Structure formats: structure tokens, C-alpha cells
Amino acid sequence: MFSKNFYITTPIYYPSGRPHMGHAYSSIIADIFARFKRIDEYSVMFLTGTDEHGLKMQREAEKKSKDTKLFCDELSLTFKDLTKTLNLSNDDFIRTTEKRHYKAVEEIWNRLVKSKDIYLSKYNGWYSVSDEAYYDEDEIETKDNIKCAKISGSKVEWVEEESYFFKLSGWQDKLLKFYENNPKFILPLSRRNEVVQFVKKGLKDLSVSRTSFSWGIPVPKNSKHVIYVWLDALTNYLSALNFPNTEDKKYKRFWPATVHIIGKDILRFHAIYWPAFLMAAKVPLPQRVYGHGWILSDEKKMSKSLGNILDPITIITNYGIDQLRYYLAKEVSLGNDGNISLESLKNCINNDLANNYGNLCQRVFSFVNKNCNSKIPSFGKFQSEDTQLSNEIIKQIPNLKKLMDNQDLNLYIKELINFSFNANKYFNDLEPWSLKKTNSERMNTVLYNILNQIRSISILLHPIIPDSTNKALDILGIKKEDRVISKIANLKFLKPGNIIKKANILFKKIENDN
Ligand code: MSP
Numbered sequence: 001m002f003s004k005n006f007y008i009t010t011p012i013y014y015p016s017g018r019p020h021m022g023h024a025y026s027s028i029i030a031d032i033f034a035r036f037k038r039i040d041e042y043s044v045m046f047l048t049g050t051d052e053h054g055l056k057m058q059r060e061a062e063k064k065s066k067d068t069k070l071f072c073d074e075l076s077l078t079f080k081d082l083t084k085t086l087n088l089s090n091d092d093f094i095r096t097t098e099k100r101h102y103k104a105v106e107e108i109w110n111r112l113v114k115s116k117d118i119y120l121s122k123y124n125g126w127y128s129v130s131d132e133a134y135y136d137e138d139e140i141e142t143k144d145n146i147k148c149a150k151i152s153g154s155k156v157e158w159v160e161e162e163s164y165f166f167k168l169s170g171w172q173d174k175l176l177k178f179y180e181n182n183p184k185f186i187l188p189l190s191r192r193n194e195v196v197q198f199v200k201k202g203l204k205d206l207s208v209s210r211t212s213f214s215w216g217i218p219v220p221k222n223s224k225h226v227i228y229v230w231l232d233a234l235t236n237y238l239s240a241l242n243f244p245n246t247e248d249k250k251y252k253r254f255w256p257a258t259v260h261i262i263g264k265d266i267l268r269f270h271a272i273y274w275p276a277f278l279m280a281a282k283v284p285l286p287q288r289v290y291g292h293g294w295i296l297s298d299e300k301k302m303s304k305s306l307g308n309i310l311d312p313i314t315i316i317t318n319y320g321i322d323q324l325r326y327y328l329a330k331e332v333s334l335g336n337d338g339n340i341s342l343e344s345l346k347n348c349i350n351n352d353l354a355n356n357y358g359n360l361c362q363r364v365f366s367f368v369n370k371n372c373n374s375k376i377p378s379f380g381k382f383q384s385e386d387t388q389l390s391n392e393i394i395k396q397i398p399n400l401k402k403l404m405d406n407q408d409l410n411l412y413i414k415e416l417i418n419f420s421f422n423a424n425k426y427f428n429d430l431e432p433w434s435l436k437k438t439n440s441e442r443m444n445t446v447l448y449n450i451l452n453q454i455r456s457i458s459i460l461l462h463p464i465i466p467d468s469t470n471k472a473l474d475i476l477g478i479k480k481e482d483r484v485i486s487k488i489a490n491l492k493f494l495k496p497g498n499i500i501k502k503a504n505i506l507f508k509k510i511e512n513d514n
Contacts, residue, residue, distance in 0.1 A: 004037075004040075004041070004042040004043065005042060005043045005044075005045075005253050005254055005258075006034070006037040006042040006043070006044045006045070006258050007044075007045045007047075007241075007254035007255070007256075007257040007258050007259075008030050008033055008034050008037075008044070008045070008046050008047070008257070008258055008259050008260075008261065009030070009046075009047045009048070009237050009257060009259075009260050009261065010026050010027045010030040010047070010048045010261055010262075011026060011051075011260075011261075011262050011263065011266060012048060012049040012050055012051040012094065012096065012233060012236050013048070013049075013050050013051060013079045013082075014050075014051050014056065014057070015050045015051075015052065015057075015072065015075035015076050015078060015079050016056055016057060016060050016075065018078075019078065019079060019082045019312065019313070020309070020311070020312065021295050021297075021309075021310050021311070021312050021340070022263060022294070022295055023079075023082065023312075024082070024086055024312040024324070024328070025292070025295050025328050025332065026261060026262070026263055026292065027048055027082075027083070027086055027088055028086055028088075028324075028325050028328055028329065029261055029292060029328075029329065029334065029409065030046065030048070030261040031046065031086070031087075031088045031089055031090070031325075031463075032325070032329055032409065032463045032464055033259070033261070033404065033407070033409075033463070034046035034089055034090075034463075035089055035462060035463035035466060036404045036463040037404075038089070038463075039459060039460075039462055039463065039483060039484050039485050040401065040484070040485050040486075041484055041485070041486060043253065044091070045091050045092070045240075045241075045250070045253075045254045046088075046089060046090045046091050047090060047091065047092050047093075047094060047236075047237065047240045048083060048088065048090045048093060048094075049092070049093045049094035049095055049096070049236060049240075050072070050075070050076040050079050050080075050093075050094075050095050050096065051096055051229070051233040051236070052072040052075075052076065052095060052096050052097045053096055053097070053215055053216040053217065053226070053229050053232050053233070054129075054132045054215065054216060054229035054232075055129045055132070055210070055213050055215070055229075056129050056130060056132060057071070057072060057215060058213050058214070058215035059129065061215075068215050069097065072095075072097055076095050076097075080093055085312075085313060085316060085321065086312070086316075086321065086325075087321050087322075087325070087466055087467065089466075092240050094236050094239060094240045096217075096232055096233055096236055098239075100239050100240075100242065101232075101235070101236060101239040102217055103239070103244065104235050104236075104238050104239035104243045104244060105217050105227060105231070105232050105235045105239070106217070106220050107243065107244035108231070108235050108238070108277065108281050108283075109219065109220055109227060109231075110220055111280070111281035111282065111283075112166060112277065112280050112281055113220075115280050115281070115282070116167075117166055117167045117170070117280040118164050118165065118166055118167070118208065119164065119165055119167070120162065120163075120164055120165075121162075121163065121164075121165050122160070122161065122162055122163060123159055123160070123161055123162075123163035123165075123207040124158075124159070124160045125137075125158070125159060125207075126139075126140055126147065126149075126156040126157070126158060126159070127156060127157055127158075127159045128149050128152065128154045128155065128156045128157075129155075129157065130152070130154035130155065131149060131152050131154050131265075132229045132230060133149070133152075133230075133269075134206070134207055135149045135151075135156055136204070139151065140156055151265075152265065159212070161210065161211045161212050162211050162224075162225075163207040163208070163209050163210065163211070163225070164207070164208050164209040164219065164225060165205040165206060165207055165208065166205060166206045166208045166231070166276075166277070166280070167205050167280075168203045168204065168205050168206045168272075168273070168276055169202070169203050169204055169205050171203065171276040171279060171280065172199055172202065172203045174276075174279060175199050175203075175272065175275060175276060175279075176196065176199055176200065178275060178279075178285070179192065179195070179196055179199075182287075184288060184406075185271075185275075185285075185287070185288060185289065186267075186271045186288075186289050186291070187288060187289075187290045187291075187335070187406070187407060188290075188291070188334075188335035188407075190335065191264060191267055191271075191291040191335070194267070195267065195268070195271045195272060198268070198272070199272060203272070206228075206273065207228065208227065208228040208231050209225035209226060209227055209228055210225065210226055210228065211224055211225050211226075213226070214226060216228075216229060216232060217232050230269050230273060231273075231277060234269065234270070234273070234274045234277065237257055237260065237286070238251075238255065238283070241254055241255055243255070243283075255283075255284065256284045256285060256286050256287055257286040257287065258286070258287050258288065259286070259287065259288040259289070259290055259407070260274075260286055260288070260289045260290070261290050261292065261407075262289060262290070262291055262292070263291065263292055263293075263294065264291040264292065264293055264294065265294075267289070267291045270289045270291075271289045271291070274286075274289075290334075290407050291335075292334050292335060293332070293333070293334070293335060293336040293337040293338060294337040294338075295328075295332060295337075295338060295340055296337055296338065296339045296340070297309065297310055297339070297340055297341065310340060310341075310342065312324065315345070319345065319349060319510070320507075321467065322353075322464075322465035322466070322467050322468045322507075323345070323349050323353065323507070324345075325464055325465060326348070326349075326352065326353060326413075326464055326465050327340070327344075327345050327348045327349065328340070329409055329410075329413060329464050330348060330352065330410065330413045330417075331344060331345075331348055333410055334407060334408075334409050334410060335407075346510040346512070349507060349509075349510050350509050350510055352417055353465075353468075353506075353507040354507040354508065354509040354510075355509075356417060356420050356421055356424065357417070357420045357457065357461065357468075357506075357507075358468075358505065358506040358507035359424065360420055360423050360424050360427070360454060360457075361454055361458075361472050361475075361503065361506055362503060362505060362506065363427065364427060364447070364450050364451060364454060365475055365500060365503035366503060367432060367433070367447070368447055368451065368500050369500060369502065369503070371432075371436060371443075371447075372444070372447065372500075374499055374500050374501075374502070375496070375497055375498065375499060375500060376448065376451060376476075376494045376495060376496050376497060376498045376499075376500060377443075377444035377445075377447050377448050377496060378444055378448070378496035378497070379444060379445040379448035379449070379492075379496065380441045380442065380444065380445045381445070382445065382449065382491075383445075385426070385429075385430070386445065386446070386449045387491075389422065389423065389426050389449065389450075389453055390449065390452065390453060390456070390491050392419060392422065393419055393453070393456045393457070393460070393488060394488065394489050396415060397485060397488065397489075399415075400412060400415060400460065401485075403415075413464065416457060416460055416461055419453070419456075419457050419460075420457050423450055423453045423454070423457065426446075426449075426450060426453075427446075427450055430446045432446050432447055448494065448496070449491075451476065451494055451500075452491055452493065452494055454472060454476065455473065455476055455478060455488075455493065455494065456488045458472045458473050458476075458483075459473070459483050459484065459485065459487070459488060460485070460488075462483060468506045468507065471504075471506060472506065474501065475500060475501045475502075475503050476494065476500065477498050477499065477500075477501070
């Protein structure tokens with residue numbers, strides 16, 4: 001039935017700590033792209049889940065004297081709940097402790113062995129448990145007598161143990177060639193350049209197994225070793241499609257993935273290791289890795305000691321999920337680090353949601369309720385000012401799709417808020433309240449046209465603020481299956497005489513002392 005397929009993933013969360021704004025951001029962004037493709041009538045697969053193996057999880061469980069698996073079960077649930085709180089539309093939630101995932105990881109391992117990309121040796125070097133990453137001597141520094149990774153600031157420890165290695169060095173030229181042939185594989189371009197520079201400096205073979213702890217997937221035929229948590233975790237993108245069954249309809253439909261949305265801190269794993277593993281395992285490569293920036297609070301990285309943590313759950317409780325989704329998507333420039341604060345959250349809710357889109361819906365619905373018997377009015381001949389308004393959106397649709405294909409989310413939102421601003425202006429300029437006295441047929445046409453414009457804007461805003469736009473579209477009586485981009489061009493879609501339901505305020509204005 002579907003000719004267009006779209007597979008989008010978020011990084012599967014480490015469930016060790018409490019969900020924070022960074023987690024919320026990564027997932028909300030991916031959800032917006034997934035929802036956009038659904039309104040563009042793609043067959044969409046949107047994946048998230050939990051990354052549960054590795055020394056970090058084992059140590060956390062030990063600290064709490066809990067069985068590691070039971071500990072993971074509890075924590076994974078917290079993150080599953082988060083997907084509901086954030087109103088994510090994920091089609092699956094994968095856990096790396098699931099059987100289906102083990103099967104996929106074992107297959108990848110066996111393929112790497114078969115292609116002779118794996119050999120047994122000894123690892124002597126630095127490892128950060130917090131990042132679950134290996135670091136070279138030149139990537140670490142000493143701070144207050146503690147050795148830390150420069151890139152993340154997290155503590156590193158010395159590791160000496162037998163380990164299997166992946167021949168990453170052998171993939172350097174092939175990776176560079178791949179980046180060159182696929183200039184949009186890594187976006188934004190600044191991150192692509194970072195990766196290319198890093199690879200050009202030379203790649204060392206990568207330790208891909210550990211023997212000093214047991215919480216992981218055992219290496220096939222040598223269970224003294226567990227598979228390195230990143231080789232394990234990255235494979236989740238395949239396990240959710242029932243790999244290694246490459247005849248499975250999910251795999252056939254959705255692999256290679258369209259885009260992996262990730263934070264910039266895990267770029268190296270996704271843009272270097274992952275494509276190298278896949279090439280070696282003879283699995284086609286994903287089409288894109290998009291590395292978004294960091295969320296900062298008051299210009300600084302959020303941290304407990306600075307006391308500048310904005311907790312997503314508290315914000316959602318106080319202001320609403322659509323408010324948080326809209327704010328993060330609008331105010332943080334997707335490829336860059338972005339500062340967030342309560343002050344700018346409130347301004348954004350007031351300016352864009354309450355005063356602009358919310359106000360548009362509220363005033364038009366109330367006016368129609370009062371003056372048209374709560375029914376969609378009939379319309380006469382459209383005048384140029386009417387078609388100018390509606391054409392503005394219709395003409396922009398190809399561009400809007402292109403923006404979303406390039407993950408230009410901020411520009412997309414800007415366009416939409418502009419449409420809403422212009423619709424408000426149209427309503428002000430044409431003064432249906434005056435027309436009521438002088439030319440009721442013209443009033444009806446203007447109202448019909450602006451109701452239709454609300455329909456279009458609501459469809460296009462749906463990926464960002466799904467709950468509120470659903471309310472607006474419910475009021476207009478639009479069926480679920482008609483909430484799609486292809487129906488926007490039909491300017492006579494609304495049926496005169498159909499009921500306009502009573503409208504409640506979509507977005508309350510936030511007072512300053514709130
Ligand atoms: N488990 C790994 C991902 C494995 S994917 C095969 C992981 N998990 S995480 O829970 O630490 O991070 C989840 C996502 O949140 C990542 O995309 C990470 O970049 C993002 N963020 C964590 N803190 C962040 C900010 N302060 N700002 C924006 N996103 C950041 O990494």
C-alpha cells in the first residue's frame with residue numbers, strides 16, 4: 001500500500017539516571033520528523049528504547065545491591081513512561097536485554113568474525129565507564145589529580161585485559177570514500193567536517209569485548225568475553241526490524257534506516273564505528289546520521305551543582321507537553337547548542353502559542369459559534385485576498401517537505417508561525433464583525449476561508465504540537481485519515497452546515513509570576 005518508507009531512530013537511552021532535558025530533546029525532535037512523515041502519508045517506523053548493558057549498569061545495580069536484570073527492568077520502565085509523557089509516537093520500544101536483540105548482535109559478531117575483521121589480543125588503555133568509551137592518551141587530561149576524557153570531562157580508568165579487536169584501521173579509506181560519495185550522510189555539515197578530519201588523522205583498531213565484567217552479551221563461542229556495549233547497542237537499529245531475518249517484511253521495508261537522530265556526544269559511534277561495522281558485516285548503510293547540539297541552561301551545560309537543571313517532567317506538569325515540545329523545537333537551533341530558560345519558555349508560549357496560533361483558533365471558532373449557529377458557513381466567490389491567504393501555504397508545501405527532509409526544523413516552524421500570523425491579520429483586516437452588518441455572504445466566505453486556513457495550519461503544526469492541533473481539528477470535525485498534507489490543497493474540503501464544536505482555550509497565557 002505504501003510506496004514511501006521512512007525509518008527514524010533516536011539513541012536508545014542509558015536508563016541509569018533520571019530522564020533529563022537532553023533525553024527529552026533528542027526524542028521529541030525525532031518524534032516531530034516521524035509525525036511529519038506520517039502526515040505526508042509515508043509508512044513510518046520510529047524506534048526508541050533502552051541501552052542496558054555495560055559496566056555502568058552493572059556498577060549501578062551493585063551499588064544498590066540489586067540483581068542487574070531486575071534493576072534494568074525497573075529503570076527501563078521509567079523510560080518507557082517517559083515516551084508517554086513526551087507523547088512520542090514510537091512504533092516500538094526496544095530493550096537490549098531482549099532475545100530478539102541478542103540474535104541480531106550475535107549475527108553481526110559472527111559476520112565480523114567471518115569477514116576476518118575481528119582478532120584476539122590485549123587492550124591496555126583508558127576507558128570511561130560513564131561514556132562507555134575508550135580514549136587515547138592524547139584524549140585525556142588530569143583535573144584535580146583525576147584523569148578525565150577531554151571531550152566529556154568524565155573520569156577514565158586504566159584497563160588491561162584480553163580483548164577482541166575490530167580492524168577499524170582497515171576501514172579508514174572506505175569510510176572516507178563513503179563520506180565523499182554521500183555528502184549528506186552526516187549532517188549538519190559542521191559535524192561532517194569534524195568526522196572527516198578525525199578519520200583522516202588515522203583510525204586505530206577498536207577493542208570490542210571485555211572480560212573484567214559479565215553484564216553484556218557473551219561473545220559467541222567464548223563466553224569469557226562480553227561484547228562491547230556500543231557494538232551491542234548500535235545493533236538495536238537492526239534488531240527492531242527482526243534482523244538477521246532479512247526476508248522479514250519490516251527489514252525489507254525499513255532497512256536501510258532513513259535517519260538516525262543523535263546528540264553530538266555520540267557522533268563518533270554512529271558516524272564512524274557503526275558504518276564500519278555494517279560495511280564489514282555486509283549490511284547496507286543508513287542514509288543519514290544527524291547530530292544535534294546540546295541543550296544548555298542559562299548559557300551553561302545543565303548540571304546539578306550549578307542548580308540550573310530544567311526538569312522535563314516538572315515543566316510538562318506546570319506548562320504542558322505541547323508547550324515544551326514547541327519551545328524546544330522552535331528555540332533550540334537544531335544543529336547547534338541551544339540555551340533554554342524558564343523565562344524564554346514563558347515568552348515563547350505567550351507569543352507563539354497563546355497570542356498567535358491559539359488566539360487564531362480561539363477567536364475564529366468563537367466568532368463562528370456565535371454568528372453562524374456553530375456551523376461551518378457556506379461560501380460565495382473567493383476574492384483575491386482569500387486565495388492569496390490559502391495559496392501562501394499551498395505554494396510552500398514542496399519547500400516545507402524539503403525543509404523537513406533536510407532536518408531544517410527551525411525554518412519549518414518559522415514558516416508556520418508566519419502563516420498563523422498572516423491568518424490573524426486577514427481576520428483583523430477583513431473585520432467579519434463589520435461585514436456581519438453590511439454583507440453577510442462576504443462574512444461567511446471570509447469565515448469559511450479562515451476556518452480552512454486553520455485546518456491547513458493545524459495539519460502542518462501537528463507534528464510539533466499533536467495534542468493541541470488534534471483539539472482544533474476535532475472542533476472542525478476533520479477525520480483522522482484526512483489530517484494529511486495531500487488534503488490541504490482542497491480549499492473546499494470543509495462541508496458547510498457541519499457543526500463546529502465548542503472551543504476551549506488551547507493555550508493559556510502564562511502570567512509572569514507563574
Ligand atoms: N545509550 C546511548 C545511546 C546508544 S544509541 C545506540 C546514550 N544514551 S543517553 O541516555 O546518554 O543519551 C540519549 C540521548 O540524549 C543522546 O542522543 C544524547 O546525545 C542526548 N543528550 C544527553 N544529554 C544532552 C543534552 N544536554 N542536550 C541534548 N542532548 C543530549 O547516549
